[in-house]
Amino acid sequence: MAGMFNDLSSPAAFLSTRRSGKPRDMVAPGPGPDQLRAILSAAMRVPDHGKLAPWRFVVIDDRDSFAVLLQNAFRAQRGAPDTEDVRAIDQFARQSPTLVAVLSTPVEPSKIPLWEQQLSSGAICMNLVAAAAAHGFVAGWLTGWAAYDPHVLKALGGGGNDRIAGFIFIGSPGRELEERPRPVYDEVVHHWP
Numbered sequence: 001m002a003g004m005f006n007d008l009s010s011p012a013a014f015l016s017t018r019r020s021g022k023p024r025d026m027v028a029p030g031p032g033p034d035q036l037r038a039i040l041s042a043a044m045r046v047p048d049h050g051k052l053a054p055w056r057f058v059v060i061d062d063r064d065s066f067a068v069l070l071q072n073a074f075r076a077q078r079g080a081p082d083t084e085d086v087r088a089i090d091q092f093a094r095q096s097p098t099l100v101a102v103l104s105t106p107v108e109p110s111k112i113p114l115w116e117q118q119l120s121s122g123a124i125c126m127n128l129v130a131a132a133a134a135h136g137f138v139a140g141w142l143t144g145w146a147a148y149d150p151h152v153l154k155a156l157g158g159g160g161n162d163r164i165a166g167f168i169f170i171g172s173p174g175r176e177l178e179e180r181p182r183p184v185y186d187e188v189v190h191h192w193p
């Protein structure tokens with residue numbers, strides 16, 4: 001049903017109807033430069049114990065270069081890709097109008113446990129997905145092998161204990177969004193004691 005998802009009529013309605021988009025289905029327009037700045041600025045308002053800002057956004061502007069990076073990283077780790085691998089890598093790299101890699105960049109040493117800093121990077125990914133939808137776009141959070149590849153991490157500016165928390169694809173939905181199965185409330189929510 002059109003209009004069922006990402007209802008922007010109120011904050012509560014939005015959160016109750018928020019839905020990611022499928023990056024492979026995304027089409028133009030994506031956010032313009034000012035909109036992207038607003039989306040990323042909103043996403044940064046995220047719980048962050050110790051105010052360490054243990055995350056970075058890398059806006060991947062050049063998709064041709066990103067596709068080459070992924071092809072080379074795949075080759076270095078796994079050997080020559082077959083035709084299907086090449087096609088899948090290219091599809092991944094080029095889908096959706098806008099792509100932001102989110103890096104978890106923990107500050108070490110720190111009083112704040114590494115786990116908490118990594119949780120904050122998960123939270124910022126989610127906040128970015130929500131902020132994009134709040135601006136009228138759809139977003140999708142993907143990882144895949146590239147998120148675990150050391151060559152890709154290094155090329156995006158990561159080092160040390162940094163990790164790629166996700167690739168957040170942003171655009172407009174090229175197909176109607178569909179619901180996905182959701183957890184059963186009573187299986188997930190318990191009251192204590």
Ligand SMILES: Cc1cc2nc3c(=O)[nH]c(=O)nc-3n(C[C@H](O)[C@H](O)[C@H](O)COP(=O)(O)O)c2cc1C
Pocket residue numbers: 018019020021140141142143144165166180
């Ligand atoms: C860390 C992380 C990595 C993910 N990676 C992928 C992925 O590589 N491929 C995929 O199809 N979905 C992946 N997902 C799932 C989708 O982002 C998401 O769960 C789905 O689109 C649900 O949409 P919703 O926000 O409407 O619930 C990942 C989710 C998380 C949290």
